[in-house]
Amino acid sequence: MSRTRHVGVPRWLLVPALLAGAFVVLPVAALATRISWADFPSLVTSDAALTALGLSLRTSAASTALCLVLGVPLAVVLARSGARWLGPLRSLVLLPLVLPPVVCGIALLAAFGRRGLLGEHLDALGVQVAFSTIAVVLAQTFVSLPFLVVSLEGALRTAGERYDVVAASLGAAPTTVLRRVTLPLVLPGLASGAVLAFARSLGEFGATVTFAGSLEGTTRTLPLLIYNLRVTDADAAVAMSLLLVAVAVVVIGLVRPRGAV
Amino acid sequence: MSLVVDVQVADRDVDVSFEVAAGETVALLGPNGAGKSTTLDVVGGLLRPDGGRVVLEGEVLTGAGRWVAPHARRTALLAQDPLLFPHLSVLENVAFGPRSRGAGRAGAREAARRWLAEVGATDLADRRPARLSGGQAQRVAVARALAADPRVLLLDEPMAALDVSVAPVLRQLLRGVLAERTAVVVTHHVLDALLLADRVVVLEGGRVVEQGPAVAVLSRPRSAFAARFAGLNLVAGTATADGLRRPDGTVLHGTAGDPAPATGSDAVAVFRPSAVAVHRVPPGGSPRNVLPVRVDELEPLGDVVRVRAGELAADVTVSAVAELGLAPGQEVSFVVKATEVDLYAR
Amino acid sequence: MTRRVALAVAAALVVPALAGCGEDADDRPTLTVLAAASLTSVLEELAEDFEAEHDVTVQLSFGGSADLATQVAEGATADVVATADPITMDLLVDAGLVDGDPVELATNTMVVVVPPANPGNVEGLADLAREDLRVVVCALEVPCGNAAALLAEEAGVSLARDSEEQSVTDVLGKVESGEADAGLVYVTDAVAAGDGVESVPVPEAARVVNHYPVAVLEDALQPALARAWVDFLLDEGLPVLAEAGFGPPGG
Numbered sequence: 001m002s003r004t005r006h007v008g009v010p011r012w013l014l015v016p017a018l019l020a021g022a023f024v025v026l027p028v029a030a031l032a033t034r035i036s037w038a039d040f041p042s043l044v045t046s047d048a049a050l051t052a053l054g055l056s057l058r059t060s061a062a063s064t065a066l067c068l069v070l071g072v073p074l075a076v077v078l079a080r081s082g083a084r085w086l087g088p089l090r091s092l093v094l095l096p097l098v099l100p101p102v103v104c105g106i107a108l109l110a111a112f113g114r115r116g117l118l119g120e121h122l123d124a125l126g127v128q129v130a131f132s133t134i135a136v137v138l139a140q141t142f143v144s145l146p147f148l149v150v151s152l153e154g155a156l157r158t159a160g161e162r163y164d165v166v167a168a169s170l171g172a173a174p175t176t177v178l179r180r181v182t183l184p185l186v187l188p189g190l191a192s193g194a195v196l197a198f199a200r201s202l203g204e205f206g207a208t209v210t211f212a213g214s215l216e217g218t219t220r221t222l223p224l225l226i227y228n229l230r231v232t233d234a235d236a237a238v239a240m241s242l243l244l245v246a247v248a249v250v251v252i253g254l255v256r257p258r259g260a261v
Numbered sequence: 262m263s264l265v266v267d268v269q270v271a272d273r274d275v276d277v278s279f280e281v282a283a284g285e286t287v288a289l290l291g292p293n294g295a296g297k298s299t300t301l302d303v304v305g306g307l308l309r310p311d312g313g314r315v316v317l318e319g320e321v322l323t324g325a326g327r328w329v330a331p332h333a334r335r336t337a338l339l340a341q342d343p344l345l346f347p348h349l350s351v352l353e354n355v356a357f358g359p360r361s362r363g364a365g366r367a368g369a370r371e372a373a374r375r376w377l378a379e380v381g382a383t384d385l386a387d388r389r390p391a392r393l394s395g396g397q398a399q400r401v402a403v404a405r406a407l408a409a410d411p412r413v414l415l416l417d418e419p420m421a422a423l424d425v426s427v428a429p430v431l432r433q434l435l436r437g438v439l440a441e442r443t444a445v446v447v448t449h450h451v452l453d454a455l456l457l458a459d460r461v462v463v464l465e466g467g468r469v470v471e472q473g474p475a476v477a478v479l480s481r482p483r484s485a486f487a488a489r490f491a492g493l494n495l496v497a498g499t500a501t502a503d504g505l506r507r508p509d510g511t512v513l514h515g516t517a518g519d520p521a522p523a524t525g526s527d528a529v530a531v532f533r534p535s536a537v538a539v540h541r542v543p544p545g546g547s548p549r550n551v552l553p554v555r556v557d558e559l560e561p562l563g564d565v566v567r568v569r570a571g572e573l574a575a576d577v578t579v580s581a582v583a584e585l586g587l588a589p590g591q592e593v594s595f596v597v598k599a600t601e602v603d604l605y606a607r
Numbered sequence: 608m609t610r611r612v613a614l615a616v617a618a619a620l621v622v623p624a625l626a627g628c629g630e631d632a633d634d635r636p637t638l639t640v641l642a643a644a645s646l647t648s649v650l651e652e653l654a655e656d657f658e659a660e661h662d663v664t665v666q667l668s669f670g671g672s673a674d675l676a677t678q679v680a681e682g683a684t685a686d687v688v689a690t691a692d693p694i695t696m697d698l699l700v701d702a703g704l705v706d707g708d709p710v711e712l713a714t715n716t717m718v719v720v721v722p723p724a725n726p727g728n729v730e731g732l733a734d735l736a737r738e739d740l741r742v743v744v745c746a747l748e749v750p751c752g753n754a755a756a757l758l759a760e761e762a763g764v765s766l767a768r769d770s771e772e773q774s775v776t777d778v779l780g781k782v783e784s785g786e787a788d789a790g791l792v793y794v795t796d797a798v799a800a801g802d803g804v805e806s807v808p809v810p811e812a813a814r815v816v817n818h819y820p821v822a823v824l825e826d827a828l829q830p831a832l833a834r835a836w837v838d839f840l841l842d843e844g845l846p847v848l849a850e851a852g853f854g855p856p857g858g
Contacts, residue, residue: 114741115785130786131741131769162344168331169305169338170409172361177332180357184348209777213770214746220771227773232673232748 028245034238043239051217052225053243059133059221060201063140067197070141071148072190076178078149079156080164090153097146104142105210112138113211135212136219140201147200148193155189156182199251202244263443264413268303268313268323275299275467278313281413286444288458288475290487295464297447301415304445305338306331317412332361337411341418343402345390351401352377352386358409376404380434396427403431403438414439416446420453429519432456436520451493455479455529456520456605463487476529476607493531494573497607500528505604513550515602522606529605536601537575539568541585543594550602552595556587570595637664638832639684641675643691643819645715645775645795649851650689653844660839663832671774672696672750679704679824686833689821691715692750696820706827709820712840714854715793716816717751717758719807720782720800727788732758732809738767740788743781746771751778754817755791762811766791779804793817798852816854 036043043049078090096104112129113119122129129135159182167181168174183190205223212219214228222244230237263283269276275296281287289297302308304315306322306329314324317336322329337358345354355373356366364372377383380400390398399419406414419435420428432453439446439457448454454461454475461478463471471484476497478487496513498505500522504514513530522528543551554570561567565576568587575595577587587593642650647669654665670678672690676698679688688705689712690696699705721729727740735742744766745752752771759766769787772778778790783803790804797806821840823833845855 109784109786113784113786131743162340162342163346165307165331166338166340166344167346167357167361169334169336169415170358170361170405171332171335171337172357173330173332176361180361181346185346187348209773210780213743213781214772215768215770228746228748228771230673230677 031238031241031245034234035242036235036239039235040239040242043236044243046236048216048225048229049222049236049240049243052220052222052240053247055133055136055217055220056202056222056244057247059136059140060198062137063144063201064194064198066137066141067145067148068194071145071193071197072152072183074145075149075152075156075193076182079153080161093149094146096143097150101143101204101206102210104207105139108135108139108142108207108211130211131213131215131219133218136208136221139207139211140204143204143207144197144200147196151193151196152186152189155186155193158189159185195251195254199248202248202251263318264304264445265314265316266300266304268300268310268315270296270299270303270308270467271311273299273467275310276313277464277467277469279462279469279472281443281445283318283443284441285460286439286442286446286458288454288461289445289447289464290449290454290461291464296467297464298417299467300464301338301417301445301447304413305336305415306334335410335412337406337409337414339402339406339414339416339419341421343390343393343395343398345393345398345401345405347390349390350386351382351388351390351393354390354401355405355408358405362409372408373404376408377401379407380404380438394427395423396431399423399431400434403434407438412443414442414444416444416448418447418449421449433520451479451495452531452605455495455531456607461487493533494537496530496572498528498530500524500526500604500606504599504602505530511552513552513602514599515550515604516600518603518605520606522604527607529607530602531605532597532602534567534574534576535565536597537573538596539575539577539581539585539587540594540596544596550597550599552597554593554595556589556591556593558589559587568593635662635664636829636832637666638686638829638836639666639668640687640689640836641668641670641678641683641685642687642689643672643675644669645691645793646689646819648799649844649847649853652847653840656843657836657839661832661835663829665836673748684826684828685824686827686829687821687823687836689819691817691819692753693818693820694750694753696822699822699824704825705822706825706830707823709822710837710841711818711856712821712844713819713848713856714816715795715819715852716812716854717754717791717809718794718797718812719809720779720790720792720797720804721788721807722782722785723802723805725805725807726785729789729807731807732762732764732811735759735789735791736765736767740767741769741786742767743770743772743778743787743790744768745775745778745791746773749774750817751775751791751793754793754815758791758809758812758815761814793852794854795852818856819853 074093078086110116111118114123114130119129129138163181163185164177167177172180203223205227208221209224214220214224222240226237226240264281267278273296277296277300279287289300291297299308303310303323310323315322321327322334346357352370352373355376356369359369359372374386377386380403382397382400382404385393385397385401393401420431423431435457446457458475461472461475462469463478463484465484471478471487476495479495496505496507498507501512502524504512505528506512515530552573554573557569557571559566559568559582566579566582568575568577573595650667654667658665672692672695675688675690676695679685679699680702688699696709700709719729719732719735721727734740744755747753747756772781775792775796778792779796779800781787782790783800797804821837823830823837827833
């Protein structure tokens with residue numbers, strides 16, 4: 001990293017670069033100007049706020065775990081297997097990245113909803129997904145999974161297979177290679193992928209509201225509460241927005257300093 | 262035979278067959294694309310050939326409906342880059358093979374320490390690979406490969422990535438390591454082939470074009486590639502105090518290379534054809550070796566003409582050929598300064 | 608030379624385009640109307656008639672009442688605003704953003720909607736207390752949720768709600784798809800949903816009537832046209848509103 005030598009960038013590039021930075025920072029900073037600081041502590045510690053924040057953190061943690069369980073194997077298979085049919089799959093997995101969240105929600109309904117493809121059978125088994133916290137986790141996982149998969153697959157491709165080959169030649173079976181060589185080598189990529197997935201889950205709104213509904217303590221995560229409150233209690237909405245920004249900054253800060261993202 | 266290789270890979274047009282005796286080291290030589298790495302991959306199980314077989318110590322690894330996975334072959338690979346696992350310490354790197362083959366943590370470390378001592382890298386045990394020099398890393402990689410207790414060691418240009426100043430030390434290490442081992446080494450370097458291998462297999466266009474004892478193939482190459490590849494004059498004999506005695510009794514003076522030969526042991530003298538001057542009448546003067554030869558052929562090589570005489574070659578200018586009136590069958594003297602001749606132990 | 612030509616061409620292309628953003632090319636005045644989303648189909652139909660009558664372009668912008676109030680408060684340029692409840696309108700009146708007093712345009716009442724074939728056997732408002740049903744209503748923060756809560760309170764029914772949706776559309780969507788067994792929406796929404804849902808009459812609904820106020824804005828660019836539009840709605844507009852399920856003003 002420190003050995004990288006620079007040839008310098010054209011100076012004029014600084015102007016649009018700074019503009020871009022300001023474009024992102026300004027609205028967030030402007031949010032802070034809307035805060036009534038005197039009420040801030042009580043606003044962000046109201047029952048509704050704490051319940052929603054707790055639900056957000058719990059569901060995001062659960063969806064990140066689910067992303068890891070499902071996404072790591074998928075990323076490894078995508079990066080390492082040469083099978084032809086994986087090409088289309090690779091593109092399809094990216095869909096939630098480009099689909100409007102509301103479309104994701106409708107698609108989830110079609111699959112897991114009461115009258116959905118799987119939902120019908122789940123319903124018969126007594127598993128009811130709709131309007132439950134499980135639905136929130138499913139919605140978050142659906143939209144977050146590509147972040148983890150893309151990030152990890154990229155790391156795996158960059159790392160290459162050379163170390164895997166050496167490990168195998170030293171007598172390590174495929175599972176040992178995965179556990180002791182492949183995954184440890186891409187740990188930074190894995191970590192940044194997991195953090196991105198967590199952050200995306202934390203901010204998830206559209207798919208959740210469409211698929212899971214909105215009920216305090218069960219499905220009303222912080223973004224949903226903010227959306228609810230923005231009309232009747234704008235001060236509370238702004239305060240909670242800032243709370244969400246703070247949590248997001250902390251989460252992103254967890255990996256950013258190491259330059260892994 | 263310890264290792265029998267007889268494989269065909271259609272899409273790379275490779276059809277190669279050779280054998281390696283137990284304890285023997287075979288060098289695979291050949292131009293880029295000749296099929297050397299493909300052959301090594303097939304032996305290591307990284308590539309499935311279209312036909313043929315690989316048999317190691319009587320066990321069919323590939324062929325006849327059998328396929329042994331790479332990790333179960335015990336064919337350790339030593340590549341051009343050391344490829345030490347960056348997230349493990351040197352000790353853990355070397356312990357990787359034993360651990361993978363079922364040894365306990367303590368036992369694997371114990372074995373790792375032994376192998377580190379074997380390659381003289383005990384003091385590096387606790388370092389991270391990022392903090393090793395290229396030579397140190399390759400030394401550790403050797404220990405790691407050996408610790409896996411391979412039945413055959415596959416070396417893919419193991420010194421190509423090293424500094425010229427470091428290469429001799431590692432070459433020396435490998436000489437010791439490979440002495441009693443079954444190994445296949447892919448190399449581009451004439452000295453490596455000469456000093457590490459017992460036999461040389463020359464590949465060209467995916468076929469074996471020549472094979473035989475290293476000195477014989479390299480000093481009297483029959484294939485076009487071996488001739489170009491060798492390019493050097495190699496004279497085998499017995500080491501004397503300051504030179505080498507050829508089987509015919511003549512002595513070639515030179516300077517000791519690394520590894521230096523001990524007096525009385527087998528040695529080889531190496532010098533470039535361009536260092537050889539051709540005289541019609543033997544000149545006087547002591548620091549020069551004068552070798553009486555009979556010209557076999559004249560081969561134009563760009564600006565120069567290569568004068569071949571038996572196992573020796575000299576590069577002279579076109580005008581010198583005219584001046585000397587050189588022609589096949591002529592008796593002349595090849596003259597080379599002692600400082601141009603390197604002597605190596607065999 | 609070529610650069611100058613290029614500039615001239617660029618100017619020729621850009622200037623009319625920019626101008627087009629502000630005004631219609633045929634110089635007809637534009638009347639900007641902000642209206643509650645539940646008025647969408649009615650106002651779109653009426654705007655066409657009004658445009659033909661008054662040689663004006665009516666620009667309609669629909670949204671949740673609260674969103675509309677926010678937009679006006681944040682300085683959106685508009686001539687008329689019609690909300691789905693008096694509360695948000697009062698916010699604008701209190702802020703001095705409305706010219707004169709708002710007038711009532713229509714009323715709306717609640718109805719229980721169920722998926723076709725009524726899988727949950729919902730027969731009335733009281734069924735919405737059943738725990739075995741999935742019941743969706745609007746969130747308290749939006750007018751339809753407020754109305755639903757009021758209605759439940761009036762009727763003495765404790766709603767067993769499974770979700771509090773952001774809008775009527777979300778409630779309808781969940782009922783139409785069968786995710787929910789019952790929902791509470793306005794009659795107009797049930798009418799607009801057509802065969803997608805079945806309505807279960809709720810006699811108690813007459814006790815909670817929602818009022819739709821409309822007002823001309825203080826900063827209207829076309830105050831005269833704005834007033835004409837309001838008058839038009841209160842006259843020719845009434846049958847169209849009734850057809851859509853709205854009750855008469857003052858009902």
